[in-house]
Amino acid sequence: MMKLHPLKSLLAGSVLALAALGASAEEAVAAPDAAAPAIPAEVTDRIDARFLDYQTAQHVPGLVWGIVKDGELVYFKTSGVANLETEAPVTADSLFSIASMSKAFTALAILKLRDEGKLYLDAPAEYYVPELRGWTYPTTDSPRIRVRDLLAHVSGLVTDNPWGDRQQDMPEEVFTEVLKEGVPFSRAPQMAYEYSNFGYALLGRIVTNLSGMPYEDYIRTEIMLPLGMTSTGYDVYAVDQDRRALGYRWEEGAFSKEPALGPGVFGAMGGVMTNAEDYEKWVAFLLDAWPPRDGEETGPVKRSSVRELSQGLNFPRVYTRDGLEEGETCDVAVNYAMGFAVTAECELGTTMAHSGGYPGYGSNVLLMPDAGVGVFAFANRTYAAPSRIVREAALELATAGELPAREWPVSAPLADAYSVAGAVYEQGSFTPAEGKLAMNFTMDATIPVRERALADLKAEAGACDTGAPFRANGHLSGRFTWTCEAGDMEGWLLLSPNHPPLIQELNLSFVPAP
Incomplete structure (x- = not known):
């Protein structure tokens, strides 16, 4: 079940620095940690430094950023001010326009x-x-x-x-x-x-x-409020103005206030105003749709429908994106789906992302559904969407091993077939697989040929631990690694599309120890 926790109880601290106004990242003051961090401090320190450098370089008065994992806000920071006149700091409660990130709600x-x-x-x-x-x-x-x-x-x-x-x-x-x-x-x-x-x-x-009601009322009553997003809406004038992170423009070396835009037709593309306390609930809800599973529906929209937000119309564009190290690049394919751009990333796997740029505001969110992790950031300067930094934060998490893919459950047919594969290797014979092989198996290669190849593998690898965990990538296929006397045995198992599912492919490849 998706877990939604009050953000304030999960804060790992907050930075109250006027980085955009001249204070350096070193001068940022962190509040005491409320609990032991879920992400190692050396990782979050690097992430914080990237956001603070961005804030200074881009002249952003106030900036907030957070990391959601498995339904919880596991890390959150703030830096700078919501109001240049009063110097009121941005907080988890500060309301930002998130501009085109509103499209996902529509x-x-x-x-x-x-x-x-x-x-x-x-x-x-x-x-x-x-x-x-x-x-x-x-x-x-x-x-x-x-x-x-x-x-x-x-x-x-x-x-x-x-x-x-x-x-x-x-x-x-x-x-x-x-x-x-x-x-x-x-x-x-x-x-x-x-x-x-x-x-x-x-x-x-x-x-x-x-x-039969204005779109903003339908979205608020049917999606936002059921998620507990009580501070989120479309009317900038209907909220407590002291809670607003005011929007600013940086021009010719000075800030000027951007006029607020009231509610109207085009709010469906960019009118949502929210805060970090609410937005983490939205991110947690979206990520909870993965992986597909049995069980009660707990959200205002079916999990399968939420997953449709990642389905595009196959007009991909290819971009070259930088890695964390100088000269490190990745060619990625980007396809716009429904309210999100979906990307096949080298280090991050499948991602769903969207920026928001508006007069006075910039924002970005990056979801990694396979890992159940999302990163988001809000800024109160015109078009200051921290897209690159949000992605770099995700790359820092990946580099540190903090984005393991959520494991598929191993289905009963796969578990049975994997047990058969282990017995076949241990006995050096396909006798344990009788009645378990799809009709193509012996047509693709005869049993005598397969058993001779198996004998060669055993002679090279020696005895193997065939009880190692199986890594499913669906209900009918997956991979495994056996530790053997002379190295590792990499395996691939694929079942057939009929009832009962039978073994249509079993590949073993030995990797000698160095």
Whole structure:
């Protein structure tokens, strides 16, 4: 079960440094630890140093960062101020705009409505927003925009970050007139990824039309409040203003306050205001959807639906990203899914990430679902999204061995097949496997041929510990390593797709000791 704990009871300390205002990282003062740290201090020290250096270099008045693991906030820090005039420090309770990180809430609301039987992802969006029916598309063979296209930014609408970031407070009636008039297209839908805030505003309209309430009310009552996110919402003017981390711009060597944007249509793409105490509950809830399993559903949206947030439309882009060491790089494939960019990382495995950049604010979150770990950070300076530093924090965790993949349970068929594999090796014969082999096994190589190869392996490796743990990577396959007299035996076991599952492949490879 997902565990949600009050953030204040889990703080590993807080830094109250005015790094962006001239104080150095060395001058940061840490509060006493509330408990023994879940992550070694030498690791968190390196992570803190990266965030503090970023804060100074980027002129960020206030910065918070945290690490969530297995449903708990295991590390959290703050640095700097929420208000330059009063010098009030940022805290776990400070409210930040998280800008485009709001898109994940809108995407999940769409999936929840789908689960309620109110929409189809592959239906044309005009089914749910009638004003779209009169739109003129770029070519006569252009497909109509689907709901799924809006989620994945493949609707053909033009990239609109500079423009969209200033539209949050657009009233519903104005948006309706814009929709009736139609918009220009950048390309035909379903041809390529192109990030569109307008598209997520359209998703907000779909939520409003199908739920019978404003999108922000639906998301707050159906998703946020059930998670205990009582301080999170869309109306900057409805919160205690003393709790706000005010947004600032750094320009020509000085700070100036950015005007706040009130609630409106484009809040569906970037209007969420939250604090670290609430956001860690959101991160814990998302990560709890992995791995798939039996058991009671404990969240406001099904685990299987949450996992859909990582499914894109296969328009990947390739980037080269730096590692922790100078000259160390990694080519990664990035695919936008639903409210998250999904990446195949060299050191981190599958990641889900999103930045938030707004007038006065910058933020980033990086989820590593295979490890059950998430890193997030909020800043109160225009477009100061600490994306690179959040990723570097994750790389520090990986380098220190703090991101082990969560283990798949070993299914009964796999456990039985693994026992058979051990007996086959120990006896040097496939007799223990009688009745356990798929029909292809003896066709791919005869038993006499396999037994001669097995004898050669045993002569080289000697006796092996065939009771070593089995590492499943699904219900029907996995790997194992046996420690042998002369080295290690690496094994791969794959079962067949029929009932009962039988051994269709058993590979053994010996690695001599150095």
